[in-house]
Amino acid sequence: MFSHFRTMWLVFLHLFRKKVTIQYPEEKVQLHPRYKGRIVLTKDPDGGERCVGCYLCSAACPVDCIALQATQDENGRRYPEFFRINFSRCIFCGFCEDACPTYAIQLIPDFEMGEYKRQDLVFEKEDLLINSQGKYPGYNFYKVAGMDAGVKQKGHGANEELPVDVHSLLP
């Protein structure tokens, strides 16, 4: 019986505690740098798209909200012809970011993306592409990739040897 009164008294004292509520639209929430929010497509330091259209993000997506079509430019550099994320299905799990071999697709700390029309939640490539390198500044996939896509010659990368001439028998 007395423990009940004690409980009631302790709960009553909570009246004078500091409240944990954040008054959201006026007070912003402090988001951590690795917060998994809005999905973006980043660019490499030279301003080119990082995405190579490998479909790994689309395959990894548990709710199948990513659709893209890869294509190539005249240099042989692959890029997505269109890249579409349906945010009304997205669950912000971050699997696409984990799957991406070129650090192109990234989840950034921003969640304020409500829309009144559901169709407005389907983001196209121009909505997704940002003019930034995201969480991996300085990384340029085609600089370390072993292929010539107009960024560097074959074999001219930092830790890369010149291609071996397979027609020659000399070591």
Added chain:
Amino acid sequence: MSTAQHIWTVIGVLFVLLNIAAGLIWVERRLLALWQDRLGPNRAGPLGLLIVLADTLKLFFKEDWIPPFASKAIFVVAPAIVAGTVLISFVIIPFAPNIVVADLNIGLLFFLAMSSIGVYSIVLGGWASNNKYSLLGALRGASQMIAYEVFMGLSLMGVVMLSGSFNLGAIVEAQRDLWFVVTQPVGFLVFFIAGVAETHRLPFDIPEAESELIAGFHAEYSGMKFGMFFIGEYLGITLISAMTVTLFFGGWLGPSFLPPLVWFILKTFFFIGVFILLRASLPRPRYDQLIEYGWKVLLPLVLANLMITGAVALYLKDS
């Protein structure tokens, strides 16, 4: 009191009560939030007061659905019973020396009668819904409320003995020297516990018990029919608080720097706060624990209280 004055009293009491019942939505949410380290409703209007309006509008515009498997007439009548009986009970409460709707000689018994009629709303609502959970809620509600009515009635008999009347005005007058909470602490405790059980508020909300019975007897109700249960519950809180104040805390009596009506309202709101604090702090007991607690603890306690009060009253009268 002239007829016109009487009519004005009735209208005034009705108006104030319905507003209090609606306003308690805000009071309860706000207080619960504060006791849980939250802020509670504070967006609509100043301090979030307009949430009352928003909530009422929401209830009005919800689809008023009667399940096809329900027993229609009884389903419709049940929510009206709870609000009706509780509102009628307020007839006997003396809010201030001259503000009382009907100064009945058997006021206290009238209150008990109305609260015993109020059981029907739960039983019939639960039965007419034709739903397992509702039926279970109704069964629990019926046994809980009938059991606690007994203790409620018995706990009040001590007060009746000391004041020598069933009339609430006379009971308030009898407390001019000493509040009955001092002479009848056990009676007060049992009455308040039984009151909580009677209004099926937490921690004794076993007929509703969201976590096990998905809202129990009013699971099938929607719209304003649900609203009637809601209003009935809040009116019930107000009624039990007002009765506690009248019977044990001197009603409108108080130091003269405030008018009697203000004293009454202040005390009543204190007990409404206690009701909400109970909800915020105590967990729900199991159903059999509740009934066992009633019959094995409260009943002997209240009978002993009755006997001792009678003996002391007799002794004081003789000496």
Added chain:
Amino acid sequence: MSLLFYISSAVAIVATIMVITRYHPIHALLYLVVSFLAIAVVFLSIGAPFVGVLEVIIYAGAIMVLFIFVVMMLNLDKVTSEQEKTWLKPNVWMGPALLCIVLLGEMIYLLLQRGDNVSNIAVVEPKSVSVALFGEYVIAVELTGFLLMAGIVGAAHIGKHKKRNLHRYLTEEPERNMPEPQREAETINT
């Protein structure tokens, strides 16, 4: 006051007739509640507020709730209403009804004989009721108390059940290798 009396008596009579003629048990019980409330108003109007309120508290508020409680659990539905319909045939209720009409005629005759001294009513206060109960009729009250006590003891006896063993290997009985059904029968008996 007499108008109130006649209206509530009429309500009581109509409600009671409805109790008998309804096929659905819950509807019948609800009419019975209405009948009790009407009788309570009758008591109030003839100056016995204490009895009137007790009628509401005890009969309408407690006993009828328990009736409804039981009927609710029995889950009576359309089948039972059909059964009721077959039971309520004219040749069943004709005899009692005729006899009742004879009694009603006698009662009306008696009422007409007595003239109109019904209206001068003294209000009975709760105090006088209790003085009568604990003074003049104290033996009746005590006997009623005994009767109720017997009821409570009986209910407690029926409701009491021994603690059953939770598992057959946890029994402390010596005859552990008795065949299963027999032992279970014995646990129930003891």
